[in-house]
Amino acid sequence: MRGIVVRDEGVALEEFGEELLGEGTLHVDVAYSDLNYKDGLAVTGRPGVVRTRPLVAGIDLVGRVAESSDERWCPGDWVMLNGAGLSETAHGGYATRAHIDGELAVALPDGLSPEQAAALGTAGYTAALAVLRLVMEGVSPDQGPVLVTGATGGVGSIATMLLAAAGFDVAALTGRPDELGDFLRELGADEIVARADLEGAGKPLQKATYAGVVDSVGGEVLANAIARTVPGGTVAACGLAGSHALPTTVMPFILRGVTLAGIDSVWAPANDREDAWRTLSRGVDVELLDAMTTRIGLDGVIAAGEELLAGRRHGRTLVEVR
Numbered sequence: 001m002r003g004i005v006v007r008d009e010g011v012a013l014e015e016f017g018e019e020l021l022g023e024g025t026l027h028v029d030v031a032y033s034d035l036n037y038k039d040g041l042a043v044t045g046r047p048g049v050v051r052t053r054p055l056v057a058g059i060d061l062v063g064r065v066a067e068s069s070d071e072r073w074c075p076g077d078w079v080m081l082n083g084a085g086l087s088e089t090a091h092g093g094y095a096t097r098a099h100i101d102g103e104l105a106v107a108l109p110d111g112l113s114p115e116q117a118a119a120l121g122t123a124g125y126t127a128a129l130a131v132l133r134l135v136m137e138g139v140s141p142d143q144g145p146v147l148v149t150g151a152t153g154g155v156g157s158i159a160t161m162l163l164a165a166a167g168f169d170v171a172a173l174t175g176r177p178d179e180l181g182d183f184l185r186e187l188g189a190d191e192i193v194a195r196a197d198l199e200g201a202g203k204p205l206q207k208a209t210y211a212g213v214v215d216s217v218g219g220e221v222l223a224n225a226i227a228r229t230v231p232g233g234t235v236a237a238c239g240l241a242g243s244h245a246l247p248t249t250v251m252p253f254i255l256r257g258v259t260l261a262g263i264d265s266v267w268a269p270a271n272d273r274e275d276a277w278r279t280l281s282r283g284v285d286v287e288l289l290d291a292m293t294t295r296i297g298l299d300g301v302i303a304a305g306e307e308l309l310a311g312r313r314h315g316r317t318l319v320e321v322r
């Protein structure tokens with residue numbers, strides 16, 4: 001077996017024996033994984049993701065079942081798993097073999113190749129959960145634009161694509177408007193908003209502009225986004241790429257009835273996972289996805305993780321595991 005293992009002494013791509021992987025009703029030959037913010041943290045040895053060591057990193061995997069003691073799955077089936085403790089307390093997708101719980105595995109959705117499903121990964125699936133949540137809370141295109149923060153990142157870029165496909169006007173907030181504004185317009189953004197416009201301490205109630213928000217940044221950006229949400233609007237909080245803080249007051253919630261909806265992809269129930277993947281297979285333009293996907297091997301993951309955390313990557317990164 002070959003994989004990226006996080007140990008007390010550091011993180012490295014190494015050969016290891018299958019016994020490291022422990023139990024699991026499915027033994028999977030992993031074909032693909034991807035690179036998410038949490039993967040960046042894990043493979044660069046930063047705290048906050050990996051909770052037990054040694055542990056194979058990689059929060060996502062797509063592969064074929066090699067052995068199964070779960071009647072739902074047969075050898076040769078393609079399966080995927082996103083989150084569910086991978087790279088936190090369970091061995092993840094950055095290795096040629098994974099032992100997983102068949103109960104948690106998800107079939108590949110129709111219309112997406114194994115590579116496309118892996119390229120979407122947790123970021124795409126989280127974006128879909130967030131968009132579905134906005135719709136469930138009653139946000140509709142006639143109520144105004146939806147703001148997407150961290151728009152050039154994994155969650156942000158797929159959220160932009162899904163919202164545009166569903167008929168929403170998308171305001172895409174980015175720290176790289178000059179460099180990547182055209183990329184965001186191609187994904188379907190109607191307006192590019194410079195990150196600086198929402199940085200800094202702001203009043204808790206500002207001009208009501210956005211019917212909904214998909215936020216992966218947190219901090220003052222999230223506080224100002226909430227302050228600009230229209231009465232009855234919904235803000236889906238997905239991430240903390242900028243900060244885990246939330247410097248706001250109760251005012252937007254009690255005077256405008258704004259809903260702050262938390263998105264947790266890691267332990268989302270099976271029904272929500274299936275809905276999210278159905279949304280992705282219908283709403284993602286696979287040609288655009290392919291064009292925004294960069295491919296790397298396992299040997300490129302650690303360097304790519306550093307780049308991602310430094311804000312020097314955009315779109316999606318597919319990891320070819322084999």
Ligand SMILES: NC(=O)c1ccc[n+]([C@@H]2O[C@H](COP(=O)([O-])OP(=O)(O)OC[C@H]3O[C@@H](n4cnc5c(N)ncnc54)[C@H](OP(=O)(O)O)[C@@H]3O)[C@@H](O)[C@H]2O)c1
Binds near residue numbers: 173174265
């Ligand atoms: N809730 C969940 O279940 C869940 C699932 C997936 C991800 N997440 C979280 O969502 C966040 C985004 O994940 P991702 O995989 O999309 O990461 P990513 O690809 O690195 O994208 C993050 C984006 O945020 C912006 N950004 C980066 N540093 C920033 C800073 N210091 N201040 C403000 N904006 C900054 C950048 O976009 P621009 O350059 O365009 O501004 C960057 O592309 C992470 O915090 C991740 O942990 C949560």
